[in-house]
Amino acid sequence: MGLTDPVIGQPIAKAVVTLSLLSEDGKLAFWGDCRPAASAASARGNWRRCAKKSASPPPVVPRGRYARNGAEAGRGGEQVRNGRKPPQRREYQGLGGNGMEKWALLVIDMLRDFVAEEGSLYCGPGASALVGPVAAEIEAARAAGAPVVYVCDRHLPDDPEFNMFPPHCVAGSPGAEVVPALAPRPGDRVIPKRRFSGFFGTDLDLTLRELGVDRLRLVGVCTNICVLYTAADARMRGYEVEVPRDKVASFDPGAHEWALQQMEKVLGVRVR
Numbered sequence: 001m002g003l004t005d006p007v008i009g010q011p012i013a014k015a016v017v018t019l020s021l022l023s024e025d026g027k028l029a030f031w032g033d034c035r036p037a038a039s040a041a042s043a044r045g046n047w048r049r050c051a052k053k054s055a056s057p058p059p060v061v062p063r064g065r066y067a068r069n070g071a072e073a074g075r076g077g078e079q080v081r082n083g084r085k086p087p088q089r090r091e092y093q094g095l096g097g098n099g100m101e102k103w104a105l106l107v108i109d110m111l112r113d114f115v116a117e118e119g120s121l122y123c124g125p126g127a128s129a130l131v132g133p134v135a136a137e138i139e140a141a142r143a144a145g146a147p148v149v150y151v152c153d154r155h156l157p158d159d160p161e162f163n164m165f166p167p168h169c170v171a172g173s174p175g176a177e178v179v180p181a182l183a184p185r186p187g188d189r190v191i192p193k194r195r196f197s198g199f200f201g202t203d204l205d206l207t208l209r210e211l212g213v214d215r216l217r218l219v220g221v222c223t224n225i226c227v228l229y230t231a232a233d234a235r236m237r238g239y240e241v242e243v244p245r246d247k248v249a250s251f252d253p254g255a256h257e258w259a260l261q262q263m264e265k266v267l268g269v270r271v272r
């Protein structure tokens, strides 16, 4: 009885199965090809013939994108991307400290509706007071050659988020604009979002990867909402994240402190 393709219902003319068997001590016991048999009896014969093959070295798996960094392919070697290990949680000396990894500044929701007193969802004096410090952050990033990425609420007129919050940052409205003192310049990236996380349903991850960025510095509002959930999604994706506590703010001081603690203790964010 030969093998039949379950989709087209026709016999499979040719197939080769590459087997690698490991002994209990983890050493390679057998590696080779077996072909499907026409009957159960010949299958047993095939198996014996296969098993008699002397063990060959496992195939060489090239290092590089999605290759495994281990001598024994498929045995749990650490996954690497582009020949590098993904970022691990560790202490580090601050963004750009060793000049070996590229970072970007994410300016989160520094928009009229959140930061200006007349804004429809004004986050309070703490948010207004951020304009100067965030301007300094932007200048420092530009001076260091780091990309400046604006992550901006931009809602539909009837966005379901307005079931939870008053309408704000509707696309095309003045409230959705970055406050003038922090206005983006040519070359900056602007990523619109409709939910709390800058990564959810947006171009942010692709943009950062195209820029070669693996470290992020987050500033803006609100600490316990869009900053927190953007930080969480960044950490889930393997980015190193740093949040300067005096460059983020919330309408709720208690939630601000709670969110900073969650970021530091649970997400492994560097809160400075």
Ligand SMILES: [Zn+2]
Binding pocket: 153, 155, 161, 168, 169, 194, 195
């Ligand atoms: Zn919103």
